[in-house]
Amino acid sequence: MKKWLRSLSGRQIKLGISTGISVIIFLALTGVIALLAGRQAEQHVDRRWDSEGGAAQVSCFFSPNAKITQDSIESFEHSLDNALKEASIEQDSPNPGARLWADAYSAEGTITLSTERGSVEADALGIGGDFFLFHQPQLISGSYFSGNDLMQDYVILDRNASWQLFGSADVAGMTVNIAGRPHMVIGVVDCPDGKLYEAAGLDGTRVFVSYETLSRYGQSGGINHYEIVMPNPVNQYAENYVREQLGSPEKEVEVLENSSRYQIGKRLRLLLSFGTRSMNGKAIIYPYWENVARGYEDILALLTLFQLLFLIYPSGVVLVFIVIRWKNKTWTARTVFVSLQDKLQRAGDRRREQKKNGKKREEKSWLDDDAEEKQKRRQKKQEERRRRKLDKEFQADRRKSGKRG
Secondary structure (H helix, E strand, O other): OHHHHHHOOHHHHHHHHHHHHHHHHHHHHHHHHHHHHHOOHHHOHHHHHOOOOOEEEEEEEEOHHHOOOHHHHHHHHHHHHHHHHHOOOOOOOOOOOOOOOEEEEEEEEEEEEEEOOEEEEEEEEEEEEOHHHHOOOEEEEEOOOOOOOOOOOEEEEEHHHHHHHHOOOOOOOOEEEEOOEEEEEEEEEEOOOOHHHHHHOOOOOEEEEEHHHHHHHOEEOOOOEEEEEEEOOOOOHHHHHHHHHHOOOHHHEEEEEHHHOOOHHHHHHHHHOOOOOOOOOOOOOOOHHHHHHHHHHHHHHHHHHHHHHHHHHHHHHHHHHHHHHHHOOOOOHHHHHHHHHHHHHHHHHHHHHHHHHHHHHHHHHHHHHHHHHHHHHHHHHHHHHHHHHHHHHHHHHHHHHHHHO
8 A cells, every 4th residue: 555655646646635525525515415405394294294205295386366265275175086086096094084185275464463462463374274284383382273173263473473462472372353353372483583584584573374364354365375295106296286287377376396396306407597597477476485495495506516516526537547547558358358267267266176175174074083983982991991900809809808717
């Protein structure tokens, strides 16, 4: 090893060190990308729904002109049940309450809440279905609610709204008034903060109410987000089905599969669309979680670019090394074949020699065992002769002593 290192020039050593550093940076970037992508729990609901990878999460975003209603959602759900039944996709879980799919819809708007302490006009999200299966802001107190509950007079406050209305964050079970109607505070949450989240839309006071409450007592442009996690027996089955049922007209709807949005193929396509990605000809306003997801897409795409650059450099060095070695080769295909044949012959000779030596060792062991047995028999005969001699001497002594008596 030392001799080989001494044979290298300073340039070769520097090239080797820089190549090693590039590989280390490439591996580090790979780890960072995997970490950042894995932290986006809202984009990986399918993993929680089906740990075996048989489900996909799909999101739809609508402009106000799409005119999506609760009846539209119910019609889609009914057609989905029939489609899954026709495709022989059935729930095989022993749990009687298990479901094949879960969905949620929501609408952005504003709403005014009041208590004896004062009133607050807040950004509101009117939800339906299993919204908090997909989005789980950190609870400070209380719990989430479902848009499928019979009682639709629940409200979840963020920390700011809770302090403005009650002067405390521990207010689960208390009542706020919305347009003079009492609503129960079922929970208080801490919305994510930071520059990215503020830019995404979490820069003010926010509350979560049922879609019915927002549409009756607040201001809203109607349903503009829909999400579903459902079986995905073949690649893009879920996305294509949702696109076919809810994806028209195209200028008013955007459909995407969350499950695969951070994969390498999607990140490379994002790099290729650099400069046009931010151009949106659709009248769609993304919710805060989608804005955050798109922000992370841009970050991961940039990291992927650097990752590729740090991969290209060592790959180029290895390629040049192979080309140089090829040009300076002292062998031909025939010499390689002859050398390989010779090595195989030598290996065969070694195996035959080992077998031969093994047989000799076995024969020697058998001979050694036979000699040992003979030695034992010889010692046994000598012992028997000594015993007979001692018996004769003992008998002779007894006879002599009897005659004297």
